[in-house]
Amino acid sequence: MVTTERKVNFSAGPAVLPVEVLEEARENLLSLGNSGVGVMEHSHRGKEFVAVLAEAESGCRELLGLGDDWAVLFLSGGASSQFFMVPMNFLAGGVANYLDTGVWSSKAIKEANAFGQAHVAASGKAGKYAAIPTTADYKPGARYTHFTSNNTIYGTQWKSEPVVDSPLVCDASSDMLSRPIDVSRYALIYAGAQKNLGPAGVTLVVARKDFIASGASNIPPMLQYRTHLEHESCYNTPPCFAIYVMSLVFKWLKNQGGPVGIARYNEKKAAVLYDCLDSSAFWTTPAEKASRSLMNVVWRLPSEELEAKFVSEASKAGFSGLKGHRNVGGIRASIYNAMPIEGVQGLVEFMKDFERRNG
Amino acid sequence: MVTTERKVNFSAGPAVLPVEVLEEARENLLSLGNSGVGVMEHSHRGKEFVAVLAEAESGCRELLGLGDDWAVLFLSGGASSQFFMVPMNFLAGGVANYLDTGVWSSKAIKEANAFGQAHVAASGKAGKYAAIPTTADYKPGARYTHFTSNNTIYGTQWKSEPVVDSPLVCDASSDMLSRPIDVSRYALIYAGAQKNLGPAGVTLVVARKDFIASGASNIPPMLQYRTHLEHESCYNTPPCFAIYVMSLVFKWLKNQGGPVGIARYNEKKAAVLYDCLDSSAFWTTPAEKASRSLMNVVWRLPSEELEAKFVSEASKAGFSGLKGHRNVGGIRASIYNAMPIEGVQGLVEFMKDFERRNG
Numbered sequence: 170m171v172t173t174e175r176k177v178n179f180s181a182g183p184a185v186l187p188v189e190v191l192e193e194a195r196e197n198l199l200s201l202g203n204s205g206v207g208v209m210e211h212s213h214r215g216k217e218f219v220a221v222l223a224e225a226e227s228g229c230r231e232l233l234g235l236g237d238d239w240a241v242l243f244l245s246g247g248a249s250s251q252f253f254m255v256p257m258n259f260l261a262g263g264v265a266n267y268l269d270t271g272v273w274s275s276k277a278i279k280e281a282n283a284f285g286q287a288h289v290a291a292s293g294k295a296g297k298y299a300a301i302p303t304t305a306d307y308k309p310g311a312r313y314t315h316f317t318s319n320n321t322i323y324g325t326q327w328k329s330e331p332v333v334d335s336p337l338v339c340d341a342s343s344d345m346l347s348r349p350i351d352v353s354r355y356a357l358i359y360a361g362a363q364k365n366l367g368p369a370g371v372t373l374v375v376a377r378k379d380f381i382a383s384g385a386s387n388i389p390p391m392l393q394y395r396t397h398l399e400h401e402s403c404y405n406t407p408p409c410f411a412i413y414v415m416s417l418v419f420k421w422l423k424n425q426g427g428p429v430g431i432a433r434y435n436e437k438k439a440a441v442l443y444d445c446l447d448s449s450a451f452w453t454t455p456a457e458k459a460s461r462s463l464m465n466v467v468w469r470l471p472s473e474e475l476e477a478k479f480v481s482e483a484s485k486a487g488f489s490g491l492k493g494h495r496n497v498g499g500i501r502a503s504i505y506n507a508m509p510i511e512g513v514q515g516l517v518e519f520m521k522d523f524e525r526r527n528g
Numbered sequence: 529m530v531t532t533e534r535k536v537n538f539s540a541g542p543a544v545l546p547v548e549v550l551e552e553a554r555e556n557l558l559s560l561g562n563s564g565v566g567v568m569e570h571s572h573r574g575k576e577f578v579a580v581l582a583e584a585e586s587g588c589r590e591l592l593g594l595g596d597d598w599a600v601l602f603l604s605g606g607a608s609s610q611f612f613m614v615p616m617n618f619l620a621g622g623v624a625n626y627l628d629t630g631v632w633s634s635k636a637i638k639e640a641n642a643f644g645q646a647h648v649a650a651s652g653k654a655g656k657y658a659a660i661p662t663t664a665d666y667k668p669g670a671r672y673t674h675f676t677s678n679n680t681i682y683g684t685q686w687k688s689e690p691v692v693d694s695p696l697v698c699d700a701s702s703d704m705l706s707r708p709i710d711v712s713r714y715a716l717i718y719a720g721a722q723k724n725l726g727p728a729g730v731t732l733v734v735a736r737k738d739f740i741a742s743g744a745s746n747i748p749p750m751l752q753y754r755t756h757l758e759h760e761s762c763y764n765t766p767p768c769f770a771i772y773v774m775s776l777v778f779k780w781l782k783n784q785g786g787p788v789g790i791a792r793y794n795e796k797k798a799a800v801l802y803d804c805l806d807s808s809a810f811w812t813t814p815a816e817k818a819s820r821s822l823m824n825v826v827w828r829l830p831s832e833e834l835e836a837k838f839v840s841e842a843s844k845a846g847f848s849g850l851k852g853h854r855n856v857g858g859i860r861a862s863i864y865n866a867m868p869i870e871g872v873q874g875l876v877e878f879m880k881d882f883e884r885r886n887g
Contacts, residue, residue: 205533206849249764250764408729
């Protein structure tokens with residue numbers, strides 16, 4: 170067994186997973202339980218994997234409080250595939266409202282315009298996406314309204330859902346299950362797994378069944394949500410192992426007190442880092458305070474040279490993945506659910522020392 | 529560490545993986561090498577995963593003998609997504625020849641008809657798909673010709689490529705890299721990983737770059753092969769862990785002598801089972817001898833009751849996954865690359881004993 174000490178991994182995604190989850194997955198690679206067949210080697214139609222899938226679904230239902238009128242789907246292709254699947258299913262030449270809060274929203278808007286009109290009801294672009302818009306100009310009669318709940322690159326996050334009168338669709342890839350949400354306000358929520366939910370390779374989609382039923386049926390079956398609902402995510406072979414790991418993450422999350430418990434932890438964790446950033450002019454934070462993300466904390470140092478030195482020295486001290494997104498530069502610490510508070514505290518100690526030496 | 533004895537797993541897919549591969553993956557779950565970050569937790573743009581991806585690609589290139597005019601893509605969505613992606617990219621209202629050799633070919637045909645005319649140049653349907661067609665009525669001027677090299681449900685396999693004068697597209701999901709192929713005869717080959725290549729969740733696509741360039745550009749970027757070629761399979765976050773395991777399978781396969789070595793082994797392995805089936809009228813094999821698959825061996829017993837008893841007793845004896853596909857019933861043993869010959873020999877011993885007791 171490799172016994173290398175684990176780094177504190179601030180990667181924006183794929184990202185750190187709970188050690189308990191990794192250890193349980195490791196135990197089951199050559200034999201899932203006492204089945205004598207590894208977790209990756211079971212038929213997706215065999216009773217062992219059917220049980221894994223059922224556990225993943227019930228875990229998700231419990232954590233989100235979903236009733237029978239909601240579907241839980243395990244798809245593939247990432248959030249990037251949802252950018253076109255959503256308009257392909259629901260836009261049909263009509264108008265949808267889109268809230269532009271950064272790179273990922275912009276991509277979703279671009280894709281939607283191929284299927285109808287993606288009306289940008291509000292955009293943070295003029296303000297370099299430093300803030301979540303507080304007003305919006307919604308088109309009436311929209312098929313849906315799309316927003317990105319957390320913006321990994323600019324480090325901003327919606328504190329509550331936009332208030333709209335069309336079905337609300339959310340890309341929650343980077344803050345899904347990091348806090349409680351009122352699902353009754355949504356029609357469809359999607360999330361690539363590789364931030365808070367599991368490894369890359371599975372996309373969680375939860376949606377109201379009636380919304381799914383309203384989707385297009387003249388598109389390839391694999392691209393219709395209804396296909397995956399009817400076949401319980403097994404129309405074709407699903408990404409079994411990624412779903413398995415997600416089921417372990419759901420179990421772990423329940424042990425953390427579910428969305429309520431983890432939200433309290435995430436707030437505390439983010440406060441440790443933001444308090445440090447706010448304590449000195451050595452650090453600057455581009456995101457406006459009211460819009461700050463609890464998942465991705467971005468900041469700058471006095472120069473790009475110091476930023477490079479910071480990343481390099483942090484890496485040597487055991488803190489990895491701190492380089493900001495190539496679009497914006499600077500520093501980014503992604504502190505998803507699985508990041509322990511001790512990791513953030515350690516980073517803050519390193520930061521204070523770095524400031525003493527370079528400030 | 530779980531020490532449960534492993535069953536001999538004849539599942540049609542997801543299927544058995546080499547023990548060496550599983551053990552290496554297990555070693556790297558909490559830290560990839562000495563990186564201090566688990567293989568599922570590395571950023572797909574970090575140097576560690578970039579190296580994994582490069583190793584997977586070079587392994588594939590070496591095993592298939594691909595030149596620079598070929599692209600190697602790691603996609604998601606399974607072969608089922610290729611069923612529509614191929615015509616969406618290349619049919620454009622035109623005609624393509626399709627060779628119908630079973631359930632998966634038929635699904636591909638159905639999807640293609642939404643984008644143009646899928647002309648069925650030959651079909652084994654009238655003969656219950658017991659044989660690979662030996663003649664075909666190809667439409668001239670076809671955009672491409674599509675065939676399924678191995679048919680998991682009916683247990684048949686093309687012994688050599690159909691000879692055509694349009695670009696040849698192949699669904700090789702269930703026999704990819706199980707034998708040498710002359711890639712110069714193909715334009716595009718796709719394969720879901722979960723039979724011979726790795727875990728479910730990644731689809732290998734190898735294609736001539738000029739064929740990719742000829743594809744449609746008025747479809748969502750994620751559905752254009754050129755997007756994934758231009759971005760080296762990292763347009764969005766790829767299914768990193770599945771690609772990692774595939775890279776280990778490629779390394780393992782090279783150690784088995786590559787396609788030539790494994791083909792010899794697969795022939796020997798299949799002969800052990802077919803010899804047993806041919807030795808007694810107790811067993812009947814629906815697939816015609818000339819069309820028999822070296823990957824999926826299907827057979828019947830004198831009654832469905834005996835078949836159920838066979839599956840049940842085999843399972844108790846440590847042989848799992850032998851139930852035939854629900855469409856056709858009977859017995860099926862999938863003996864992909866990673867199935868050791870000792871597994872097949874053990875099954876044959878069990879079969880001879882079962883026949884003695886029930887014949």
